[in-house]
Amino acid sequence: MTPQETQTSDIQTIRLLLIEDSSHDAEFIGAMLERSPEIFVKLTHLATLAEAVEAFKKETFDVILLDLGLPDNHGTDAIALLRAHVPETPIVVLTGDERNETAINAIDAGAQDYLPKQHVVGSLLSRMLTHSIARQNRLNQANTDALIDSLTGLGNRRSFDSEVERRMHDFNRHGFPFSVAILDIDHFKKINDKWGHTVGDEALKVVAKAIAFQGRQSDHFARYGGEEFGVVMPMTPIEGAQIAALRCVHRVKEAVVGEGKFSVTTSGGLAAVMPGDTTLSIVERADAALYEAKRRGRDRLVKNQDGEFHDVTASAAPVTEARPDAGDSA
Template identity: 40%
Template sequence: MPIESLRLLLVEDNDLDAMFITRVFQRSTVIQAQIERASSLGEALEMIDETEFDVVLLDLGLPDSDGLQSIRSIREKVTSIPIVVQTGDDRVETGFAAIEAGAQDFLSKNDLKDHLLTRLTIHAILRQRQMLELQEASLLDSMTGIANRRRCDIEFRRRLEMLSQGGTPFCVAIVDIDNFKLINDSGGHDLGDEVICQVGNELRDRCRPGDLVARIGGEEFAIIFADTTVDELGKLQQRHRRAIEALDFQREGISVTVSIGGTCVLSSDNKRSAFRRADSALYAAKKGGRNQCKIETVVRPAINVHIA
């Protein structure tokens, strides 16, 4: 998508340089830029908190920050904004170090020409957009459009880190489509794919804000229930199970159900140990007759408690 206008944060403590850069964008016939200026890193971080910018044009010589630390500080605040560095240091090594620190591009102040500055700024925005699109695509399941196993792994690690730092509890569950081989045998792989897509999207639509549904294999899905205790888990699992049971595939003889096994995650867990308990609970649900939910707690006698 072409860029015709943008909101630019200029982080520059030198008044003459700031005036020159502002005039460059004012003279541009390619793009309209709304420029806001910060004279220090601290001021820039406050403005980023309050305003959504399309790009940051950053001077590395700020009064309250030392060189590349300015880039890192902005990146810690927000990852999506492209940063173009301007520096009085002509060394190529400085520019490459800026990119390694998180900038999209760099430009020596000795090369601040109209067409070059505007072109670098536009290219930085386009590259950042492309990178974010690729990152997002790498975290989605190509068939269903919901999160994939990699996205699930990332979210689990994030939640576990929060929990280990005294954060809120969370739970995980594995959802498996019952008798999926019979569905494939009766209607072929097209029907099987349709069932997987509808189940995945229904599970996602039933989630609360903060929860995550991911397809982790064939006809199997994982759910991460954010801010959830084991006492709340049963009701949430049943809500998902009933939603799938109520799906209408508008095909004669097609009835789809799922079995769900879940567990509450401990700070001492890793992904393997937590999902092993969830998988054990799923096995108990399958063995118990399918179309049901089970929970396995850390204390083993609770494993086969049926959720009504």
């Protein structure tokens, strides 16, 4: 390898999403970053927040560079919307507003950093991007270490509660919908009694893998406690949530435990957020639907909607239908 090739390989490659409605500003920023000797930027430029939400369905980015003066979402509300879709991606605000109050509000809303356009210098911007990514990576890792169930690799109860609380905050402030499902392995005690706790642990891992299989990046899967699992589905009303939750129930039923010795079933309860809900009440409504599913014979999904329990069947929520992504509300 030549010295030039070695130097090139040491340059950090960054997948950057620039959300900026001014084409002139976007070209200027792109040109500055192209000249940076510290990073190689793969730049995607979009002019609206709606376009960015669509892009998240197809691509992942290392960092987002955001202008606060967008035509379809003005101010720090844009930061909250982005974090609702891609909570682990750092956001750097780049705007013409130099007020210190705006900078503080942006950081409070979840931005990693803030830079007025009037003070943009290529080297400063490139360092800001790399530092924001590094800080977010450390934060993500710390959160992961503290919020992961060691047996299944899913989130733990603490992570589940935290996610419900965050989504409730987004609902109360911005009206973003979300749904919660609680799934419980049927007759789990009999598995432990017949096959032993080692096989019981394997059953938990198999169910966890089946539930989370092909889930959206924005969905949150957790071991709620014992043989119970929780799923938080942001930007998903009940119609989309019942498709996803029923798919989880079916996938578990198709999985096998103990080198093909047996399969397990789950019962599930589902609830979507409603006005007046709290972090406790929406989980309680999903939990009540779970117990109703048990009462109705297990191996089924029941939704708690408008104060009534309803079986969710394949005809009501076809498992072959593609679920809307986090950017859709249908």
